[in-house]
Amino acid sequence: MAGASHSEKLFVGKFEPSNLLQIIVIALAGLGTIGTGIGIYMNPERGWAGYLMAFFFFSCLALGGLFFAVINHIANAGWSVTVRRFAESMTAFLPMILIGGLVLMLGVKHLYPWTDPEVLEKFPMVAAKTAYLNVPFMILRIVVFAVGVFLFARAIVGNSLKQDKDGSEEHTKKNVGLSVAYCLFFAIFFSLFTVDLLMSLLPTWYSTIFGIYGFSGMFQSSMAFLILLMLYVRRSGFISGYLNIEHIHDVAKYMKGFTIFWAYIAFSQFMLIWYANIPEETEFYLMRSQNGWTQLSLVLLIGRFVIPFLALLPRGWKRNPAHLAIVSVWILMMQFLDIYWLVFPNFNHNHLAFGLYEILPMAAFAGIFLLMVGRFLRQNSLVPLKDPRLNEALNHHVTY
Secondary structure, eight states: OOOOOOOSOOEEOOOOOOHHHHHHHHHHHHHHHHHHHHHHHHOHHHHHHHHHHHHHHHHHHHHHHHHHHHHHHHTTOGGGHHHHHHHHHHGGGTHHHHHHHHHHGGGHHHHOGGGOHHHHHHOHHHHTTTTTSSHHHHHHHHHHHHHHHHHHHHHHHHHHHHHHHHOOTHHHHHHHHHHHHHHHHHHHHHHHHHHHHTGGGSTTOOOTTHHHHHHHHHHHHHHHHHHHHHHHHHHTTSEESSSOHHHHHHHHHHHHHHHHHHHHHHHHHHHHHHHHOOHHHHHHHHHTSSTTHHHHHHHHHIIIIIHHHHHTOSTGGGGOHHHHHHHHHHHHHHHHHHHHHHHGGGTOOSSOOOSHHHHHHHHHHHHHHHHHHHHHHHHSOSSOTTOTTHHHHHTOOOOO
C-alpha cells in the first residue's frame, strides 16, 4: 500500500439523524415488541421461533462489530482506525444478548424438544445428551457467554474511548492483549451459543462444524451492516475526509472473503454428511429437500453465495457506494433467510410459512438495535482523533 493525500476537507460533526428516522426506529421497536408479545400469546411455538430468529440475527451483528474491532487491534491495522468507531457502535447492543437470552428461556419448552420427557423416553440418543442439554446448564452457558462478551467489549471499547480524552498509546497496547484473550473466549463460547440456540432445535442431529457455519454468516452480515452505516454517515455529512472509499473498499473485501468462506463451510458440511449417509446426520438435509424447502435451499445457495460473489468480484464494484449498498442489503436479507432455513423446518417441515410472526420480532430487534447504535454514536466522537495510527488511516490507499 502506498500513501496518498486526499483533497477532501477533514471534518467530524455530531451524529444527528433526522427526526423522521428516529420516529420510525422508535415505532419499529415499540410496535414490534407489542406485536411479538401478541404473537407469542396467540401461537407460542411460531411466536418463539420468530423471536429466536430475530434475536440471533441481531446478536450476530453486534458480535461481528466487536470481532472486527479486535482482529484489527491484533493485526495493528492502522487503516481501520477511522472505521473502528462504527464497528464499536454495533457493540452497544451486546447487553441485549443477556436480556434477550434470558427472555428466550421463557419459551424454551416451545422451542427445544429435549425439554420434553416423552422425547427423552422415545429417543435414547437424545436422553444420552441430557448432561449437556438441560435448561439450567443452557442458561448458565448463555449467561457466561453474554456477560463475558459484555465485559470484554466494555474493556476494549472503553480503552478506545479513553484514548479520545488522554491520547495515551497504552490503551492501544492494552487492547492488543485483551483482543487476543477475547478471540480465545469467543471461539469456544460462540460455537456453544450457536449449537445451543440453533443446532439443538433438532437434538438427534449434529454437525461438528456448525459453530463455524454460524460464524461465517455472522461476520459476512455484520460487514454488510457496517458498510451501510459508513455509507449513511458519510452521505449525511456527519463526517468528511476521515472516511473515504478506500476504507469502504477494504470492508467490502472482508464481506467478499466471508461470502466465499460461508460457501466453503456450507459445502463442507453438506458433502461430509451426504458422503457418510448416516441417518441421524442426513435427517437435517432431508427435512430441507422436500415440501417446498428444496426451492428455498437453492435460493439460499444462489442468493447467499453466487450473487454476492459475482457482485463483489470486480474491483470497481467494491468502490461504488450505490452498488455496495444494494449488495449489503441483499446479504442481510440472505442472513435472515439462512437463519429462517435453519430454524423453521424444525417446527413445520411440511410447508413454508412466512408472515407477521417472523416480521414483527425482526422489527422489534431492528428498532432496539438501531436505537442503541445511534445512542452510542451521539455520545461519542465518530472518529478516534487521538489514536496514534490516525495518520496511517488518513493516508490509506488501496492498490489492489
